[in-house]
Amino acid sequence: xxxxxGTSAETLLAYAFDSSAFTATExxxxxxxxxxxxxxxxxxxxxxxxxxxxxxxxxxGEYRMGRPARRYALxxxxxxxxxxxAGQHRVTAFVADLRGAVLGRAEGALGESGLDxxxxxGVLADTVAAxxxxxxxxxxxxxxxxxxxxxxxxxxxxxxxDGGFWVRMNPGFADAVPDGRVLxxxxxxxxxxxxxxxxxxxxxxxxxxxxxFGAGLVVDGVLLRGAHGGAGEMRVLELVEGVGSSDGIGAVxxxxxxxxxxxxxxxxxxxxxxxxxxxxxxxxSGDPVARTIVDRLGDRLARVCILLxxxxxIDRVVVAxxxxxxxxxxxxxxxxxxxxxxxxxVPELVASSLGADVVVIGAVAHAVDAVRAxxxxxxxxxxxxGSPDRGPTAPSSRAGRTAHPAxxx
Numbered sequence: 001x002x003x004x005x006g007t008s009a010e011t012l013l014a015y016a017f018d019s020s021a022f023t024a025t026e027x028x029x030x031x032x033x034x035x036x037x038x039x040x041x042x043x044x045x046x047x048x049x050x051x052x053x054x055x056x057x058x059x060x061g062e063y064r065m066g067r068p069a070r071r072y073a074l075x076x077x078x079x080x081x082x083x084x085x086a087g088q089h090r091v092t093a094f095v096a097d098l099r100g101a102v103l104g105r106a107e108g109a110l111g112e113s114g115l116d117x118x119x120x121x122g123v124l125a126d127t128v129a130a131x132x133x134x135x136x137x138x139x140x141x142x143x144x145x146x147x148x149x150x151x152x153x154x155x156x157x158x159x160x161x162d163g164g165f166w167v168r169m170n171p172g173f174a175d176a177v178p179d180g181r182v183l184x185x186x187x188x189x190x191x192x193x194x195x196x197x198x199x200x201x202x203x204x205x206x207x208x209x210x211x212x213f214g215a216g217l218v219v220d221g222v223l224l225r226g227a228h229g230g231a232g233e234m235r236v237l238e239l240v241e242g243v244g245s246s247d248g249i250g251a252v253x254x255x256x257x258x259x260x261x262x263x264x265x266x267x268x269x270x271x272x273x274x275x276x277x278x279x280x281x282x283x284x285s286g287d288p289v290a291r292t293i294v295d296r297l298g299d300r301l302a303r304v305c306i307l308l309x310x311x312x313x314i315d316r317v318v319v320a321x322x323x324x325x326x327x328x329x330x331x332x333x334x335x336x337x338x339x340x341x342x343x344x345x346v347p348e349l350v351a352s353s354l355g356a357d358v359v360v361i362g363a364v365a366h367a368v369d370a371v372r373a374x375x376x377x378x379x380x381x382x383x384x385x386g387s388p389d390r391g392p393t394a395p396s397s398r399a400g401r402t403a404h405p406a407x408x409x
Contacts, residue, residue, distance in 0.1 A: 016074040023069040049380035079143040083363030088114040093131035104135025125176040139178035146363040148187040152229035190362030192216025204316035277326040298333025322356035
C-alpha cells in the first residue's frame with residue numbers, strides 16, 4: 001500500500017527533518033497545523049517508520065506538571081543514503097543517515113583499469129557493499145544512491161559519447177548499487193554542492209584541479225548544467241594562451257618536473273617526479289626549481305580564474321579536491337597575480353577544506369536533498385521485515401562527519 005501523500009504529513013515531516021526532538025505543541029507553533037492534525041499526522045508517520053516516539057516530556061525531565069507531552073523525532077536511520085565518488089582511478093563510498101551524518105565508508109582502487117567497464121562496475125559494487133557493511137546497514141534500507149563521475153551528465157543521467165571516455169565513466173550503475181533510486185551527477189557539480197554551505201550566497205566555481213580541471217558553477221544561487229550537462233567542462237582551456245589544456249595542477253606539475261629533468265636542471269631520479277605534493281613541499285623549503293614550477297602553476301591558475309570570472313561574473317573560485325591543501329603555495333601565487341588588478345573585478349580565490357572527499361560529501365548532500373524533496377514517495381522497509389541494522393532511534397550517536405549541501409580531478 002503506497003504511503004499517504006497528505007499535506008499535513010508532508011508538512012510535519014519537513015518540520016521533523018529540521019528539528020531535534022519535538023512535542024506536538026512545538027510542531028503546532030512551527031507549522032500552523034491544529035493539534036488534532038499534528039497528532040494524527042505524527043501517528044501516521046510513526047506507523048510508516050519516518051518518526052519515532054520518544055520518552056514523554058516528563059520522563060525526559062522537561063515537564064513537571066499536568067499531562068506529559070508526547071515527544072517525537074525523525075528516525076534518522078529509517079532509511080539511509082549512499083554517496084559515491086566514482087573517479088577514473090579510485091572509488092569512494094559513504095553511507096549516511098537522513099541528515100547526512102556519515103555512518104560508514106569504504107574505498108576501492110581502480111588503478112589503470114578505470115576504463116574497463118566490467119572492472120569499474122565491479123569495484124564500485126564491492127566498495128558500496130563494504131561501506132554498507134562498515135555502517136552495519138542492510139542494502140534494503142538504501143533510499144537513494146548518488147554516483148559522481150568525471151563526465152558531463154544530462155537531465156536523464158546520460159553522458160555524451162565524446163570518443164568513449166565519458167561513456168566509460170558513466171556505463172549505467174543500476175546493477176552495481178543497492179535497490180532504490182539511483183542518480184548520476186557530474187563530480188564537479190557535486191563538489192559545488194559540498195562547498196555551498198561555506199560559500200553562502202556567493203556566485204562561485206568549485207574547481208576540481210588534480211588531474212584535470214572541471215568546474216561546478218553556481219550563479220545567483222543556481223547550479224548551472226547546460227543542455228547536455230556540460231556547463232563547467234574546461235576543454236576551452238586548450239584555446240587559452242598560457243594554459244593550453246584542461247590538465248589540472250597535479251598533472252601539469254608532473255609535466256613541469258619532466259621538463260626540468262629533460263633540461264638538466266634536476267637529476268632524472270628526482271623524487272619530485274613521483275608526487276606533486278613533493279614539488280610543493282620542496283618549494284616551501286626553497287628549492288629553486290620547485291619554486292619556479294609553483295610560480296608557473298600559479299600563473300596558469302590565475303588565467304583560469306580570470307576566464308571563469310569574465311564569463312560568469314562570479315565572486316569566488318574554490319580550488320577543490322585532494323590537491324587543494326598541498327597546493328596552497330600555487331593558490332597564493334595565483335591570488336597575488338589576480339591582485340595586480342589588470343582584470344578587475346577578480347574573484348576571491350580560496351582552497352577547499354574538504355580535501356579528497358569533496359565529491360562524495362556532495363553526493364551524500366544531493367542524496368539527502370532527493371529524499372527530502374519528496375520523502376513520502378519512498379516506502380520504508382518494515383522493521384519486522386528482518387533488517388539487521390538498528391532499531392528506531394533519535395538522531396544517531398554513531399554519526400560521524402556530516403556531509404552538507406573525484407579522484408581523477
